[in-house]
Amino acid sequence: MDRERYLRQQGVEGLGVDRLRSMHVTVVGAGAVGNEIVKNLVLMGVGAVDVHDFDRVEIHNLTRSVFLREADVGVGKAQAIVARAAEIDPNVRLRAVDGDAWRTLRLADLERRDVLICAVDNFEARMRLSQLCLLAGVDLVNAGIDSRHASIEAFRFRSSDDTACFECHLPESAYQKVAERYSCGWLRRRLLAENTIATTAITASVAGALAVQAALRVGGAAGGSQRVMIDTRSGTSTAAALDRNPECPGCAPLSPRPRRVPARGDWQQALAAHAPHAEAVLLSDAVIFGYACTECGPTPQTKRYVGHRADEFDDRIMRCEACGQLSARVDIRTEAAVGDLRQLFGSSPPPAKFLLARVGEPDAVCIDLEE
Secondary structure, X not given: OOHHHHHHHOOOOOOOHXXXXXXXXXXXXXXXXXXXHHHHHHHHOOOEEEEEEOOEOOHHHXXXXXXXXXXXXXXXXXXHHHHHHHHHOOOOEEEEEEOOHHXXXXXXXXXXXXXXXXXXXXXXXXXXXXXHHHHHOOEEEEEEEOOOEEEEEEEOOOOXXXXXXXXXXXXXXXXXXXXXXXXXXXXXXXXXXXXXXXOOHHHHXXXXXXXXXXXXXOOOOOOOEEXXXXXXXXXXXXXXXXXXXXXXXXXXXXXXXXXXXXXXXXXXXXXXXXXXXXXXXXXXXXXXXXXXXXXXXXXXXXXXXXXXXXXXXXXXXXXXXXXXXXXXXXXEEEEEEHHHHHHHHOXXXXXXXXXXXXXXXXXXXXXXXXX
């Protein structure tokens, strides 16, 4: 490695080459802000960067994405960004991960990261990433923009078990937005029109710079959670400490932080060893436990749906194929009796990332089904 490459930043406190080269950062979201975040991380010489995104490049992305070209239209965003970012600094280990981060990001891997930077555009994804980072004990930096403002929130899960999470200060309207995406239980709404936010490269570049600064802990305290908001038109900014909400629906059930236990292919044995008296568990994903038509009873559809994640389907499954009526009864659960899990899945792992079981009050254990 040519240390002269990073000579000009050596005089800045906290930006030593060895420290940055040892860092491993996960970036979720490869849109306008994600582009800027990856660009800054690579220019700073961060050792390893993983980029997660499930989306494909579209022509309108080009006005807000420094790495993308017309030839990239139709290519996975993460792949396109990583390919060009690698040209900036061959010393940085870059990895593109195509797919929904909730599916592709394992807790065991996240525990080994220094920080996750969230650059997604919906509340649900941010809530889920906040939950993963809290369970893994990894710092989370959340970046958001609109046509005028850039907002950065830093949640220091690594340094504190009692810091605010992303949901601690969410208004009720945010939960209403999430609910609009689903109809019955956790079935996706068919043909839901997603709202798009007008943005520019200016707000994206400001958010990307602030996000990386927060991720590298430059110019700010590493203790509690904090939010910084900048008005890119007026140049004014505000900073606020974020106190933990003891009644937060996101982190209250996870306080104190549950112990993570790998299932190692046998969730029943892991549960018996670490939570032997648990009669019920919380599921990280909503699962379909039953399906029947109120007119016809069980139908051929039953086997296709039962035992799967609810969000794999949309509300069209409410229509029975046999009688054609909207009369299907779907049993969707995010909490289940251990006996019901055994009956439905046997020794096979349920279709979820993890199970949460109470050991005592308030101790809990997280059975990691992906390790």
